[in-house]
Amino acid sequence: MTDPVLSVEGLCKSFGALRATDGVTLDLRPGEIHAIIGPNGAGKSTLIQQICGGLSPDAGRIRFLGADVTALPVRARARMGLARTFQISSLAMEDTVLQNALLGALGAAGRPWGFLRPALRDAGPRTLAEQALERVGLGDVAAVRTAELSHGQRRQLEVAVALTLSPRAFVMDEPMAGLGSAGSQQLTALLAELKADAPVLLVEHDMDAVFALADRISVLVYGQVVMTGTVEEVRADPRVREAYLGDAP
Ligand SMILES: Nc1ncnc2c1ncn2[C@@H]1O[C@H](COP(=O)(O)OP(=O)(O)OP(=O)(O)O)[C@@H](O)[C@H]1O
Numbered sequence: 001m002t003d004p005v006l007s008v009e010g011l012c013k014s015f016g017a018l019r020a021t022d023g024v025t026l027d028l029r030p031g032e033i034h035a036i037i038g039p040n041g042a043g044k045s046t047l048i049q050q051i052c053g054g055l056s057p058d059a060g061r062i063r064f065l066g067a068d069v070t071a072l073p074v075r076a077r078a079r080m081g082l083a084r085t086f087q088i089s090s091l092a093m094e095d096t097v098l099q100n101a102l103l104g105a106l107g108a109a110g111r112p113w114g115f116l117r118p119a120l121r122d123a124g125p126r127t128l129a130e131q132a133l134e135r136v137g138l139g140d141v142a143a144v145r146t147a148e149l150s151h152g153q154r155r156q157l158e159v160a161v162a163l164t165l166s167p168r169a170f171v172m173d174e175p176m177a178g179l180g181s182a183g184s185q186q187l188t189a190l191l192a193e194l195k196a197d198a199p200v201l202l203v204e205h206d207m208d209a210v211f212a213l214a215d216r217i218s219v220l221v222y223g224q225v226v227m228t229g230t231v232e233e234v235r236a237d238p239r240v241r242e243a244y245l246g247d248a249p
Contacts, residue, residue, distance in 0.1 A: 081168030152183030
């Protein structure tokens with residue numbers, strides 16, 4: 001089997017007496033979408049924050065691209081290509097769609113942020129930004145002010161910004177939240193294509209999207225992974241149906 005891109009082993013984080021993650025072990029393999037599902041308060045956000053570097057684990061290890069990144073700060077992990085999207089929108093609403101994508105591309109090129117104007121004429125980052133916008137289907141609205149985009153288009157733009165960083169793995173926190181069914185379907189189609197660029201660790205409450213997208217699903221309950229399996233395996237598991245899907249066993 002090929003080495004995982006990202007792996008966590010025995011990850012623990014407590015808040016007082018509460019074990020928010022309690023020995024979580026899972027991995028993200030090349031080319032896959034690995035969804036993490038679980039009831040409210042199961043520890044999904046706590047897990048994602050530890051993976052991205054915003055929270056230090058009490059115990060356990062995080063490896064990314066073969067390196068132990070457990071002690072690295074958020075920025076260092078991002079520079080290695082760990083792209084987190086969605087929960088905290090970083091878009092500048094008054095700027096155009098292209099300018100937002102360009103800010104990402106400039107960051108990727110390691111340039112100082114202040115030189116935006118000359119960089120707009122600089123073919124390198126600009127090309128990268130335009131390609132990313134085309135890729136997510138926003139090529140036609142590059143000159144539009146970001147505030148004028150629909151909710152779904154903003155999600156697409158956040159993906160484009162992440163793409164300019166040449167990610168090696170995406171970590172997505174509830175990308176479907178707040179989208180109507182048309183927006184969810186559009187974003188689902190985009191995410192299905194994105195895993196070819198880099199694998200996706202996906203925390204999502206929208207089960208239609210999870211079942212349509214996931215290659216593997218891990219179910220988190222009270223901070224513990226109760227199972228990892230394919231969509232079919234997870235749907236059929238009586239513990240999952242009881243604990244999460246709300247069905248009587
Ligand atoms: N900073 C914190 N201080 C104290 N308790 C916290 C903190 N962050 C999270 N918790 C608690 O840890 C548990 C796990 O929370 P977490 O947000 O990780 O769950 P979640 O699965 O992401 O939930 P949701 O689906 O509602 O977003 C919850 O009981 C929550 O109240």
